[in-house]
Amino acid sequence: MSSGLLFAAVGCLLLVLGVGGVLLLDHLVRRILAFNLMGSGIFLVLVGLAQRSGRIDPVPQAMVLTGIVVSVAATALALALARRRYADSGSTTLQDKARREDRHD
Amino acid sequence: MKSLELPLALFLLINLAAALIRATRGPTAADRMLAALLFGSTGVGILVLLAFVQRSFALIDVALTLALLAAISGIAFAQRTWGLTGRSRQRRAVEREDDHAFR
Amino acid sequence: MTTALAFEALLALLLLWSAWQTLATPQMDRAVIMFIVFGLLLTLVWSRLQAPDIALAEAALGAGLTGTLLLDALTAFRQPNRSAKHGRVLAAFRRFPALLALLLLAAALLTSLTRLPLPAVDLPAAVAGQLGSSGVSHPVTAVLLNFRGYDTLLEVAVLLLALTGILAVGLPAERPLLSLNQLVPTLARSAVPLMVLAAFYLLWAGAHRPGGAFQAAAVLAAAAVLLNLSQLQSRWLPTQHWIRLVVGAGLLLFVGIAAALLAGGGLLRFPPGQAGLLILLIESGLTVSLAVNLAAFYLLRTSSSGQWAGQEDSHE
C-alpha cells in the first residue's frame, strides 16, 4: 500500500466523520469544526489518489491550495453567523427555533 | 543504506502520541495547554527530520512557518482561558469546577 | 521500509484519533485544541505526501488563523463551556439511519479504493512539458497562477466575498478579552518582524520552490493577528474603509491583468516572455490584499466601533 493510498483511505474516514458531524451534531462551532474535517478528508482523497503511484502531481496540490482558502473563507463566514445567532437568541445551536419555523409555513 | 532520520521521526511521533493522550486526559487545563505547546516543537522536529529523509528542503520552510505560528493559537488559547478581564471572571468560575487543580 | 510504514500508520491513527476527539470531547475548548492538533498532524501528513506547498498553507492557516478565529468565537459564547447533550447513546440511536448510511458510504469508499483504474490522462507530464513557458519553475505555482490561474482568480473573489458576507452579518459591538500578560507583547515584538521576513521569503520562494502568495499572506495575516492580540497596535488598527480598499485593489489588479491579457488572445494568457514578471506582480499584489483579507476575518470583529447588523466606520 503506497502512502498516497493509505492517506486517501484516511481521507475517506475523515470525510465520513466530518459529514456525520455537520449533519448530526448540535453546537454550531462543533459543526463548523466538522465541516473542516470533512474538507481535509476530501483534500486527502484528492491528492492521495492522484499520487498513489508515488509520483508527485502538482495539479491536485494546487487544487487543494485553492480548496483550503475557500474553506477558510467559508469557516470565517460560518463563525460570523454563529456569533450573530448567539447574540440574537443566546443559542449556540440551530435546533430549537428552526424546528418550529419549518412546521409553521 | 540505513539512516537514523526516519526511526528518530517515528520516535518523536510516539512522543507526540503520548502528548496527545496527556492533552485529552487532562486533568487540568494547564496540562492540555503544555501538551499543545509540546506538539508545536515536536512537529517542528519531525518536519526537519522528514526534510532530510525525503531530500525535500522545502519542508524546512514548513518547519520554520510552524515554529513561528504555533505560538499564536497558544496565546489565543491562554488569553481565552486565563484572560483576566472582568467579564470573563464569571466564566472562569464555571471552568474552575472542571479544572480546579489549576491555580 | 517498515519504519516508514510504521511512521505513516501511526500518523494516520493519530490523525483519525484527533479528528474523533474534535467531535467527541464534551467541552468546546478541548474540541478546538484537538482541532489545532489535528491541523498540526495534517501538516505532517502533507509533508509526508510530498506536498510542502499544502503543508505550508495548513501550518500557516490552520495553526495561525483558523484556530484563533475558532477560539475567538468561543469567547463570544459567554456560557458554560459544556455541550448541552449528555444522552449521547440515546441520541445516536435516534439517528441510526443516518449513521448507517454514513457507515455504508465509508465502506463503499474504502472498497472503491482497492479497484481503481489507471489514469488515462497523464497530467503531471503535461505540466512538466509546459513548465518552461509558464514563467515560473515551481510546478505548483505554475498550475496555480498560470495553467489554472482562472480558478485562483475566482478563489480570491471567494475570499473577498466571505469578507462582504461577514460585514453583511454584522459585527459585534464589544471588544473581546484584554491581556494583562506581559509575555504576549514581548513575544510579539520579536516574532512579528520575523514573521514579516518569513512572509517575504515565502513570496520570493514561490517562483522556484514551495511557497507563494497564499502562504505568505497567511503568515502576514498571522502577524497582524498577533499584533492585535498583544495590543501593541491600537493606534495602527486600520479602519474598515482602508481594509476594503486594499482588499478590493488586490482583486482588481488580478482582474485587470487577466482582462488586459485578452488583447493577446485569451483571458490570463501570459506571453511566455513576460509571464514571470506578470506572475510576480500578481503574487505581490495578492500577498498584501490576501493578508489584509485574512486578517480582517479576525480584526474586523475586534474593532471597537460597530453594532450588530449594519455598522459603519467613522471615516465615512
Added chain:
Amino acid sequence: MIEHLSTPLVWLILLPLVWATLAFCLGPGRGALLGLSGLGLQLLCAILLAVEVAPKQTVTHLVGGWQEPLGILLVADGLSVTMLLLTQAVSLPVALYAYSYLKQGQHWFWPLTGFLLAGINGLYLSGDLFNLYVTLELIGLAAVGLVVTGGAAGQVTAAMRYLLASLVGSGGFLLGVALLYGCFGTVSIRLLTSLIGSQAPLAVWLAAAVMVAGLLLKTALFPFHFWLPPAHGGAPAPISALLSALVVKASFYVLLRLWLGPFAGFVSPLAWLPALLGSLAILWGGCQAIRAERLKMMVAYSTVAQLGYLVLIFPLFGTGSHAMQIGLLQATAHGLAKAGMFLAAGTLVKASGSELIDGIATMAGRLPVTLFAFGLSGVSLMGLPPSGGFLAKYMLIDAALAVGHIWIAVIVVTGGLLASIYVFRVLRLAFLGPGDERQVALQPVSAVMEWTAFMLAVSAIVLGLAAMPLFRLLEGVAG
C-alpha cells in the same frame, strides 16, 4: 486585437466581478449605479453571445491559451446561453426593483449580487469540474450573505442552515471530483465524457452518487428542500427572487450537464429516481404552499414544487422527445414567473405592512399592476395557456404519454391543480376578501417596484407564444 477584447463570453464573468469589487470598496448601500450599468452591459453580452452561438452551436475560450487537460476551457452552447440569458434578463429588473426597495440602507446587496452573478455566469460557462466547484462555492457564499441581508434574527438562522447545507452539498461535489481525478487524471468535462463508458468502476459510481446527492441538496429537491423555504421566504423580496429564480437553477444545470455528459453511459437506467423525488416535491411543495400562512413562504414552497418539474424530464432523455427543450422552457418560465411573483409579493407585503396572506385582502383595487403581475405569474406556474409554463407542462405531458409514462402526466396535472389552489387563494382574497377596516394603512410603493414585477410576469407569458427561438438555440445540445 479589438476582436479578442470584445469576447462577450469572458466579459460575462469579468464585468460582475469588477462591479462587485468596486461596490465593495464603496461601502454599504452604495454601488447601485455601478451594478445597474454593469447588469445592462451583461445583458448586452449575453445577447451578443447568443447571436454568436446560434449559428455555430458552440463557442469556446481557452483560458490562459492552454488546451485541456492542462488548462480550463470555457464553453458556451445553446444550454448555457439560454441559462445566461435567463440570468441577465431576470437580474436586471430585480436589481432595479432592489434599488427602489432597499434604498441607501446599511446593506451589502450590490457586491453580494455581483459576486453571485459572477459565480452563476462562470458556472454556466465552465467546462471544468474543479472550476465548477469554485463557482458553486462563490454562488453558495454569496447567496448566504444575501439571505442575511435585512438583519432579522430568523434570517440568521435560515442563512446558517443554508450555509451548512450548501457546504455539505459542495463537499459531496468535490469528493466526486477527487474520485474522478483519481480514476482518470483529468477534470475536464469533455475529456471525462469520452473516457467514462457504460462499464464504470465502483469509484466512478460513487463519484456520481455523491455529486448527484450534493447537487440535489443545493437544488433543494425533495427531501433535501428543508433549507429553502426559510431562506427564500425570509429574505427581502428582491433577494428571494434572485435565489428562487436563478440560484437553485445553477446547481440543477450542473446536474443536467453531468447526467448527460460524463455519467450518461451508466446512470440512464436510474432516471426514475430523480423523477420520483421530483414528483414528491411537486406534491409536497404544493400542499405546503396551500397551507402556508405567510405570503412569501407560500411563494417559497411553490419553488420547492416547481423545482420538481425540472427533474421529471430525466426519464425522457434518449426517448426521442424534446426533453432538453422541455426542461429549459420550464426553467426559464419558472425563473421569470417566480421572480415576478416574489417581487409582486414583496410589494404587497411592503404596502400592506403584513406578511400574512390574509393581510392582502382587497388589495386588487389599490395595487392593480402588482396584483395583475402576481396573477400572470400564477398563470404560468399553474400551467394555463398561453404561458411559458403551459407550453412546458403541455409538452412534458405529451412526451411522457408518448413513451408510456402515464404517472408523469398525472403528476404534472395534479401539480397544476395544487398550484391553482394556492394562487387562486391569494387572488380571491385580494379581489373579494373582507377587509374594509384595513383601508387606511397602505404604505406607498414606487412605480418601479410595480412595473418590474409586471414586466417579468408578462415575459413569462410571452415565452409561451415565442418559444421557437429558444428551441432553435437548443437544437445542437446533446440529449
